[in-house]
Amino acid sequence: MTEPSTWTRITREDPGHSAAYVQRFRDMAAAGKDLGGEARLIDALVPRGARILDAGCGPGRVGAFLHEAGHEVVGVDVDPVLIEAAEADHPGPTWLVGDLAELDLPARGIPAGFDAIVCAGNVMTFLAPSTRREVLRRLLAHVAPAGRAAIGFGGGRGYDHAEFLVDAEAAGWAPDVLLSTWDLRPFPGESGFLVAVLRPA
Template sequence: MVEQSIWMQKVTADPGHSSWYIERFRSMARAGDDLAGEARLVDAMVPRHARILDAGCGPGRVGSQLAEAGHDVVGVDVDPALIEAAEQDHPGPLWMVGDLAELDLPAQGITTPFDAIVCAGNVMTFLAPSTRGEVLKRFRAHLAPGSRAVIGFAAGRGYEFSAFFEHAAAAALEPDLLLSTWDLRPYTDDSNFLVAVLRAA
């Protein structure tokens, strides 16, 4: 039995948490806020009509933007409420309920490797700590050789960047580019956010 994610612990403690999160991004979209920064970065990295996995897709904010850009998107999230919102608000991509620590899409008939994986929105810090290394190994298993995973999360959320780099190395994911923001500012030792572009070795 996989340890319950920090996200689902929050949902268990506060059954309204998912609805609050969904409405937060719906409100931002109505206000015209820029919600596509992560998708723009990933879109610039891949060929046209790429296969992209949105890992921890939430209500579909990033994956839907990539689908609108013409990519073949599969989104996976552990929270059924977020997947339901993604299906309602962003029809088109394949949205699936699933735990990233048990990710096995070939077993569900999705056998073609992905050209990229995007994992935005601090998803890595919402995983059960004991599963973080395994999640990165699962990412590697779903990538075509030489393809890349783009993972972003903030410091101070219980997952040190140094531990993340160790987990990535153990998963045969090698840093191609390290940034401190989704708008391409360089990563430094004192950065409080990390966007890691990791290549499947």
């Protein structure tokens, strides 16, 4: 059994945290906020009808956009409350409860070989530090040889961007493009946010 993630610890300490998180995004959607920025980048990386893994999918906003764009989406999140919300609000994709540090979709009857993996919403910063490289290795095991992963998270959250890039390389990834936003602004080397588009090394 792996060390529990920071997210898991937060939800154990505050049982209402997940429901509040779900409501926050429902409220933003109802207010007409643009919640599709991450998904638009992923959509641009792949052809129509691609297989996409939404790793740390939360209540499903990214995977839902990609499903509506015609892709086959599998979303995985450790939090059953978030998966329940994804199923309720965004039917269509396959939503699964699962720990990214133990990710093995073929064991659940879902082939690997995804054309793209998206890991948005600061997921990397909610992982237990001891599992970061293992999560990156597990993601690599699920991507197609010519596939890519887009992983984005903010700075100042306990996981330095330079450290992440070292971990990604150690896990078998190589950087394709480094950005400072999901809307394609270049990464200057130091930024408050990183979107790393990675490919198998």
